[in-house]
Amino acid sequence: MVNTVAAPAPTSAARRKGRRLTYLGAIREAQYEEMSNDPSVVLLGEDIEAGMFGTSGGLRDEFGPARVRDTPISELGFCGAAVGMAMTGLRPIVDLSIATFTYAGFDAIVSQAAKSGYMFGAQAKIPVVYRAAMFYGGSDAAHHSDRPYATFMTVPGLKIIAPSSPYDAMGLLKSAIRDDDPVMCFEDKNLWGIRETLPEEEFFVPLGKAAVKREGSDVTIVAIAGAVRLALQAAEELNGDGISAEVIDPRSLVPLDWPAIFESVSKTGRLVIADPASRTCSAASEIAATVTEELFGQLKHAPVRVTTPDVQIPFSPPLERTLYPSVTRIVDAARKTIR
Amino acid sequence: MTPDAALLTEMYRRMCRIRVFEERAIELQRKGEIPGALHTSVNQEAAVVGATLALRHDDYMTGTHRSHGHPIGKGAGINRLMAELMGKATGVCQGRGGSMHLADFSVGSLGESGIIASAVPVAVGAGISAQVRGTDQVSLAFFGDGASNAGAIHESMNMAAIWKVPVVFFCENNQWAVTTSIAKSTSVADIAQRAVAYGFPGVIVDGQDPVAVFTATTEAVERARRGEGPTLVEAKTYRTLEHAEGLPIPAKYREESEVDAWRLRDPLPAFAKRLVSEGVLTGRQVEEIDRDVDLEVDAAIKFARDSEFPSVESVFDGLFSDPIVPLARLR
Numbered sequence: 201m202v203n204t205v206a207a208p209a210p211t212s213a214a215r216r217k218g219r220r221l222t223y224l225g226a227i228r229e230a231q232y233e234e235m236s237n238d239p240s241v242v243l244l245g246e247d248i249e250a251g252m253f254g255t256s257g258g259l260r261d262e263f264g265p266a267r268v269r270d271t272p273i274s275e276l277g278f279c280g281a282a283v284g285m286a287m288t289g290l291r292p293i294v295d296l297s298i299a300t301f302t303y304a305g306f307d308a309i310v311s312q313a314a315k316s317g318y319m320f321g322a323q324a325k326i327p328v329v330y331r332a333a334m335f336y337g338g339s340d341a342a343h344h345s346d347r348p349y350a351t352f353m354t355v356p357g358l359k360i361i362a363p364s365s366p367y368d369a370m371g372l373l374k375s376a377i378r379d380d381d382p383v384m385c386f387e388d389k390n391l392w393g394i395r396e397t398l399p400e401e402e403f404f405v406p407l408g409k410a411a412v413k414r415e416g417s418d419v420t421i422v423a424i425a426g427a428v429r430l431a432l433q434a435a436e437e438l439n440g441d442g443i444s445a446e447v448i449d450p451r452s453l454v455p456l457d458w459p460a461i462f463e464s465v466s467k468t469g470r471l472v473i474a475d476p477a478s479r480t481c482s483a484a485s486e487i488a489a490t491v492t493e494e495l496f497g498q499l500k501h502a503p504v505r506v507t508t509p510d511v512q513i514p515f516s517p518p519l520e521r522t523l524y525p526s527v528t529r530i531v532d533a534a535r536k537t538i539r
Numbered sequence: 540m541t542p543d544a545a546l547l548t549e550m551y552r553r554m555c556r557i558r559v560f561e562e563r564a565i566e567l568q569r570k571g572e573i574p575g576a577l578h579t580s581v582n583q584e585a586a587v588v589g590a591t592l593a594l595r596h597d598d599y600m601t602g603t604h605r606s607h608g609h610p611i612g613k614g615a616g617i618n619r620l621m622a623e624l625m626g627k628a629t630g631v632c633q634g635r636g637g638s639m640h641l642a643d644f645s646v647g648s649l650g651e652s653g654i655i656a657s658a659v660p661v662a663v664g665a666g667i668s669a670q671v672r673g674t675d676q677v678s679l680a681f682f683g684d685g686a687s688n689a690g691a692i693h694e695s696m697n698m699a700a701i702w703k704v705p706v707v708f709f710c711e712n713n714q715w716a717v718t719t720s721i722a723k724s725t726s727v728a729d730i731a732q733r734a735v736a737y738g739f740p741g742v743i744v745d746g747q748d749p750v751a752v753f754t755a756t757t758e759a760v761e762r763a764r765r766g767e768g769p770t771l772v773e774a775k776t777y778r779t780l781e782h783a784e785g786l787p788i789p790a791k792y793r794e795e796s797e798v799d800a801w802r803l804r805d806p807l808p809a810f811a812k813r814l815v816s817e818g819v820l821t822g823r824q825v826e827e828i829d830r831d832v833d834l835e836v837d838a839a840i841k842f843a844r845d846s847e848f849p850s851v852e853s854v855f856d857g858l859f860s861d862p863i864v865p866l867a868r869l870r
Contacts, residue, residue, distance in 0.1 A: 240672075242671060266670065266671045267671065269702075271698070272694070272697055272698060272701065274694035274697065274698060276660065276690055276691050276694055277660045277663070277691060277694025277695050277697070277698050278660070278694075278698065279660070280657065280658075280659070280660025280661050280663075280664065280691060280695075281660045281661070281663045281664030281667060281695075281698065282664055283660075283661050283664055284599075284601075284649065284660065284661035284662060284663060284664025284665035284666075284667070284668065284678070285664040285665070285667055285668045285671075286664075287644075287649050287650075287661070287664075287665065287668075288599065288649070288664075288665045288668040288669070288672075289668060289672055290668050290671060290672070292664075307654060307657055307691070308657070308660060308691075311652065311654045311657045312652070312657060312658065312660075312661055316642075316650055316661075317857060317858070317859075317860065318635055318857045318858045319632065319635050319636045319640045319642075319650070320632045320635070320636055320640065320642035320644070320650050321630070321631065321632035321633035321634075321635050321636065321642075321857060322633070322856070322857035322860070323631075323632070323642055323643075323644040324642075324644055324649070324650075325860050356858060357858055357859070359859070379861075380860040380861070381859050381860050381861075
């Protein structure tokens with residue numbers, strides 16, 4: 201069925217104080233714990249020694265310059281170097297800062313990271329994690345506002361996670377670092393400041409396991425990354441109208457927890473997908489198409505996608521503001537499936 | 540380091556092994572027994588063997604699309620390489636890679652790349668890994684004159700320089716990137732000059748002389764092993780055959796006289812003659828090596844022919860280390 205990761209043994213170095221963490225703090229804590237636990241885990245990327253976005257502060261002092269290094273602005277070079285590191289005994293985490301920077305490293309990620317395991321007949325494992333923050337909604341304009349996970353979903357050999365909470369950010373990233381395959385972690389900047397109290401004990405979220413964020417019986421809302429909290433608000437609003445919405449966060453886009461989605465849609469007969477990425481060939485499109493193929497006879501309405509339209513992200517706030525999935529758009533989509 | 544008689548003999552043997560392996564592969568490709576494109580390094584064997592023999596068994600290297608010779612040079616067995624060229628299950632990459640994507644991790648060959656320059660950063664990463672793990676392993680990146688203009692190479696050289704990565708950038712300058720000459724594509728007459736921009740040594744060596752290549756590469760490897768950082772070695776050689784076997788090139792792009800001049804510099808007969816004249820080998824011993832290599836390649840072809848193709852059911856094997864069952868299979 202889906203991929204599951206057995207819970208690894210707890211790490212001794214996991215720090216327990218101050219477990220009320222932001223999304224960013226949870227990512228830092230995941231990196232800290234895994235670097236403490238395993239000397240083969242290394243971190244590289246631009247401006248990480250200064251801890252620019254808050255996920256690597258102090259790690260250079262803690263683990264030294266060999267394991268935590270600032271790179272030059274050479275995404276192609278260091279994304280490829282990470283593959284060589286991964287082939288030869290290290291577990292690199294590449295902090296790509298902003299998700300659009302993956303394009304500069306695209307050949308290394310696609311031609312080397314994704315393909316070397318398979319193409320060389322499984323002679324090597326490629327345990328590399330590429331982390332990238334998705335900036336959108338903040339007038340960062342076209343060069344800093346993409347949500348490109350679907351682009352990478354078309355590349356066989358890459359696993360893809362998109363955490364929607366501090367808990368998932370920490371648990372998924374820890375699993376990703378321990379995974380023997382290349383994993384891309386798309387972090388949602390709009391969630392950076394969200395705080396959550398995390399368990400005292402060490403925990404992992406397995407790749408390929410969706411979370412049912414709210415149970416319901418009338419319509420399934422599958423929501424990705426920053427759209428999850430919007431979907432939960434939408435479900436609350438729908439509840440006021442007597443509509444019971446179930447909210448599912450896939451958490452991993454590859455592997456995708458199809459059984460969880462099928463089970464929910466089998467129950468509700470209706471599907472809305474809220475996906476902050478642009479519409480064509482999106483994760484939402486894939487989920488809609490697959491559910492339609494698999495559960496056609498059980499559907500009471502065609503699946504409805506709530507996505508960003510196929511347009512470059514404009515700078516001007518009034519232009520940008522209306523483009524992304526919103527609570528209103530999700531509510532409207534759910535109602536549409538029921539009318 | 541001056542190679543002794545045993546090493547000189549091994550040099551000749553490996554050059555022969557590459558030549559015969561590739562000449563036979565050409566025949567097999569024409570007959571349809573080897574599918575897909577086949578890029579050979581005929582006439583470039585001295586550069587390949589001089590470089591690979593300068594590496595230790597546990598050193599790393601990455602290759603190019605023209606790369607059958609690299610794993611052979613580093614000591615890989617040829618049976619599984621030939622089986623890979625035929626797409627067989629016993630192939631070194633289980634029939635997943637083929638001619639342009641060989642790899643033999645057992646001899647430190649971390650893989651070849653059909654995308655020009657794409658594996659060079661991987662070699663740098665293997666060097667960084669050796670640094671982090673505290674070993675004294677060295678990594679060597681093969682690339683060609685065409686690749687020398689790709690961004691990945693420049694990013695790699697800069698990273699290797701700032702971190703003193705134990706890596707050797709080894710350029711097989713065979714003068715032609717498909718139909719584009721180095722004069723047309725490249726800002727400098729000698730690619731080795733580019734090393735100046737990154738603050739490490741650049742060395743030019745006669746790529747038809749395996750001893751010269753070995754000596755220059757050994758110096759670069761030793762420098763890297765001492766922690767002094769990268770070197771760029773440029774071996775001047777020439778591709779006498781077409782870019783790829785069976786690839787029709789509509790227009791004439793180089794003079795036949797140029798090709799003929801380089802054919803006269805074929806490194807195999809020249810090196811054999813030199814070994815005989817220096818008393819390293821007798822003429823009879825050279826013939827014995829030639830015959831042994833022929834038999835080895837015969838055996839490799841037999842091994843490959845006798846091997847099965849991978850089962851269709853195995854097509855997803857190796858895509859992920861812990862199998863993700865595709866949705867199609869859930870039904």
